[in-house]
Amino acid sequence: MEPTAGVRPQQAVESYPADRAFHAALARLSGGISPVALLLAYTDWLSHLATSPQRQLEISQEVVRDGKRLFEAAQHFFSPQHGPWSLIRPSAWDRRFARPEWEIPPFNLLAQSFLQAEQWWHNATTGTRGVAKQNEAIVEFSVRQMLDVLAPSNFAATNPEVLQKAFQSGGENFVRGWQNWCSDWVRLLSGHPQPAGGDFVVGETVATSPGKVVFSNELIELIQYYPTTDKVHPQPILIVPAWIMKYYILDLSPQNSLVKYLTGQGFTVFMISWRNPGAKDRDVAFDDYRTLGVEAALATIEDIIPDRQVHALGYCLGGTLLSIAAAAMARDGDNRLKSITLLAAQVDFTEAGELTLFINESQVAFLEDVMWQRGVLDTTQMAGAFQLLRSNDLIWSRLTRDYLMGERSPPSDLMAWNADATRLPYRMHSEYLRKLFLNNDLAAGRYLVEGRPISLSDIHTPMFVVGTVLDHVAPWKSAYKIHFLVDADVTFLLTSGGHNAGIVAPPGEEGHSYRLRTKAADATYIGPDEWLNSVQPIEGSWWPEWTKWLAARSGEPSAPPQIGIKLADGQALPDAPGDYVRQ
Structure with a gap:
């Protein structure tokens, strides 16, 4: 044949x-x-x-x-x-x-x-x-x-x-620069090329929001955070972060924590914490992240808070996964999602920024061979690709500052999180690159879930989509394409900053601004340039705007739900931030 x-x-x-x-x-x-x-x-x-x-x-x-x-x-x-x-x-x-x-x-x-x-x-x-x-x-x-x-x-x-x-300084900067260079080389040769997080320690100074791991499987720990208000909105929030980096980008220091802000606004928050895969996880598939991640989390939330719809949030690759899960749920008549929020996430990859320079048949085959030997895409390769996108800021300016000026940037929670890298399984990453980047199957209606195609146009759930102006990973005009791919009311917010700093924008911090406009499902489409020219910027953080949007789609506050459920086998699960985030 x-x-x-x-x-x-x-x-x-x-x-x-x-x-x-x-x-x-x-x-x-x-x-x-x-x-x-x-x-x-x-x-x-x-x-x-x-x-x-x-x-x-x-x-x-x-x-x-x-x-x-x-x-x-x-x-x-x-x-x-x-x-x-x-x-x-x-x-x-x-x-x-x-x-x-x-x-x-x-x-x-x-x-x-x-x-x-x-x-x-x-x-x-x-x-x-x-x-x-x-x-x-x-x-x-x-x-x-x-x-x-x-x-x-x-x-x-x-x-x-x-x-x-x-x-x-009388040349003292060159002495300090030489010391910095020697220190970095020792760290590189020891297998720990990234500087330590300094005073930022997971569970002590970052990822400190109090909570409990309420579910665990071979891929995720699901964290439920303790309420900080007397009453909470009946619909909980499920956060699906990217597994390219650790989840606590959304729970940094208390003053920068989106989780802390949400619980303070009267929301019950659940967070997926992904396990850092090793070589033995080489055959973990992209769809395993949907079934063992999003689906397992939703099932657990349903056990804890029965008969309640969920506000789901997906960040970066987690937003792509959430979109796939939502389209599959819509196809199958599953209405557990009350709303969908996407942060710096893409569902159409035809204009995915400079990251697509590394994505063609030759490059994907090359990466597959690298991952085939190791079982995973190593942290150094992934970090290197992201640094190349902004080499002026992330490579050469740092080398000048560290080795010629003899200075070190003061540690920050965001820098500590950025150094806490993860790996990607061979099969999952290969499927992600081929099906989504190379073939663009999701936007084209060719992506299969359980052997049948899904379509984003089946999604009718209200959506809140955030793009960031300086995003090199998920350019805002690429994220904007959600307007003509789903059949839903879409509130699109464009915020200042980049892929990470634009999302971590707590109220009270200076330098933040955003633009906001809602398109009804049956409204006429306008392009991103026209949208940008028609919407005036607003000074401040976008977080209050989003929580106001969520509150308008939530019921009246009532007593907080229980924390987790009693496990039949008596298994004891850890407190937040859990074990997987420390791997």
Whole structure:
């Protein structure tokens, strides 16, 4: 029998162990990036550029024009009439040259010549007719990473901040930087590359909201938090966090804890805490996270609080999983969800930001071979991919501060949480990348749950969807697509900040703002740009806006429910934060 068209033979997936072992070894040298994917992208760009003589002439003329401008600026650079950023100004998000020291000659000229070269390379690697969009993005991104290495801010002799620090401290900053470097290398060689959380300890200073683990299986612990008000809303909240990182991003220090805020607003809160998988969990499937996670949690809540609908919240990948679970429940006539809240979550992956640079057939196959050997995607590979998306802030600025300035950033609860990384099972991550990123099965109505397809359009439950302006992981315009994928009232909120800092936005903390608008299920769709122009920003945290929305869809407060249920086998479960979060 001939194999079905478009389906790879099983032998091609499971065989060739020598090839897969070679790819896994190669990944240690390439940082998990597929060399073949890079080669294909550069071949596409260079081939089309080589057959575009007018485009070649254009970028060549731009080199001459930029060189002439730089030469003329250098001749008059010390003139009082010469502005500090006469050639090119850094973008608002580029903080490498933000301090006033960079406006002093000759450092200003160094910064401008670098920014000018950066702009030229951006123009040279984009805009060539015929180059595949993803290949163009890969080339532009990789060239930008190489240029970032050469930024004048990365070298002591060309960084005025470092020179000023050295002059003021008599060179002591270099001594401290050397000590920091040695300390980091010792930690790396010992197998603990991330700095310790300092004073932030799980269960002591973070993840401290009082509660009880009320259910446990091989994949989750379900935490029920103790009420902090005399009466609570009858509908509980179930939080489904991402299993890429630990759950306590939503229960950091008490002043930054969304859990503490919710219990203080009179809500009964349940939280899923995922177990950190090891090599023996290599065959845990993506759907296991739905059945052993969301479904098991909902069943437990139903046992504790019978006949009550649930407000469900999903964050990041947890939001994608919650959307899948909600669509399956809607298909099967299950109405246990009172509302659905998605925080920085995507259900359509066609425009999933710069993270898609790492997602193509070559790269996914390469990652599968790495995970096939280890059984999991290691924490260092995942952390490295996220750091590359913001290399200026997360890599080079940190190296400059730690090793040239001789300083360390003061510890914070968010930094401690970020260093507390997790692993991903081989099968689950492979299914996630292929079904959702590569094939976009969920948005296209091809995603199967229990052998039958689900459709997001079956969801009629009111939704509250939060996007963040600076999100590199789940861009807000990608999250906005929920408007035309579900058949429900959608309240969309766009908040300031990024993927994490935009979500952790407690009331009273300065610098937060948001925009808000509700679209009824039968209302006319408007695009994200039109939406942005039609909604005025509001200063402050988005948390009160969301709890007000929840309260309007909840019953009158009454006495708090019981904490957990008595286990038939007499099994004793731990207090919050539980055991899984410490793994």
